[in-house]
Amino acid sequence: MADALRVRFSPSPTGYFHVGSARTALFNWLLARQHEGGRFLLRIEDTDEARNRPEWTEMIYSSMTWLGLDWDETYPQSRNVARQVEVAEQLFVAGHAYYCACTAEEVQARNAARGIKTPGYDGHCRDLGLDPGPGRALRFRTPDDGKLTRVDVIRGTTDIDLSTVDDFVLLRANGSPLFVLANAVDDIDDAITHVVRGEDHLSNVEKQILIRRALGVGEPVWAHLPMIVNDKRQKLSKRRDKVALEMYRDDGILPEALRNYLGTLGWAPPGDEEIVPLPTMVSAFRLEDVNSASAAFDVKKLLAFNGHYLRALPREEFVSRSLDWYRTTVLEPMADVVQERGATIPETLSMTDFFLHDAPPIDMASWDKAVARNPQAGALLGAAVEGYSAVAGEDWTAEKLHDLTEEIGSRFDLSLGKAQAPIRVAVTGRSVGPPLFESLVVLGRDRTLARLQRALTRLGSASAPSRSGPSQT
């Protein structure tokens, strides 16, 4: 039997699962599953210690499972550091790498002094013959000239001028391996046959090829998937775009719908129908047919796909999955604060209904009292938007919001009780309800901010009825 296909998906733990990563995972998975004996490895790229949080790794597993993508093997990249360091030393001994004592500032200063505006390492320590030691990083000795041919199934062949490749770092000054090294070594040891990843990794192909050659190892098949971009055609980023798979899950997107939609980003099933069952995707997927142009993530189209899947559900399943969704995303998180506040189940359930509406219906009496006839409401809501948006995702807790709101209130000389009123109405539509901060936590940062913003807009348009000047003809 010929060598079996082996692919790997190697996300780094970041606290959320990027939809772009999900697409990469899907394509790797499709490739593995369509080949007899194909293996799909899930490698957690935790080389950066800041990302080495167990709960973040757990999130990757749960998101993959939710998406329905199973793996044959999984391990954290950090497991192999000893081996990666060993390979690095091997490269040093063979003369393919050298130790470097330069700091980033020094390199920058030298470049600046020479009037070079282009960043990059200047090769200062290249021939100093430095021994390993504290404060010294190991750099790969990139050939000064010559060319290297990069072959990509999706993008074709390119000759890379080696003079444009810097002497990149293999080992940090503290001795720990960097991504390019760790990745290359693990791919070799895992006998990966196809490296399928995002286009943002394209420019490290030459570095990995260089490492492999120095080690006397051949190349895998390279395939770089097009970027998934926002409507401004920029790479989807956590900061400005809705990228977390978990958010779509909380929005009620079905995993099969998201998976199917992701499959149409850079690729299309044959025929006129885009909504196809997974097995069809598995058999029809062709890596070489993947597009090279970046693809915009279109939430409306995702929603349309989701509608198809939702309607196609057998009644029983529709009911059970709806209940599951409500239980895990709303009821369980709110149970503690809601259970003690009602006499009947419908009464308690109604306290969580604000979660369901993107724009919850607003009770006019509450609105008038807390917002419209409250001269401080506008400024207070504005301060809340500002204050809340400065809160990082992982700090979005009831305690934090409580303290923050109390602080904002004090700026207006208001007690917490008074200060929270307009916020509560803006977010839940009512002046009564479960404890506000717990509710905001369940609702999430983005939704909370959107609702506050909407209230502000509503208030603005109501309080400024006459925009036209007096001298209107």
Next chain:
RNA sequence: GGCCCCAUCGUCUAGUGGCCUAGGACACCACCCUCUCAAGGUGGCGGCACGGGUUCGAAUCCCGUUGGGGCUGCCA
């Protein structure tokens, strides 16, 4: 700045030199169905970025321009 990648309806795509008067999906519009709203059906709007080549023939091949994007870190 340097290196690299990309370019078909608003968006995702089909298209690999003649089958293209460019097909489908989402969105949008209209009509039909209908107690509402959806769903569904029918129809419509809408695109090969531009300029040069090559060829009997170009969305498809080549060159250039323009426009987007990625990388450029002792992040991954």
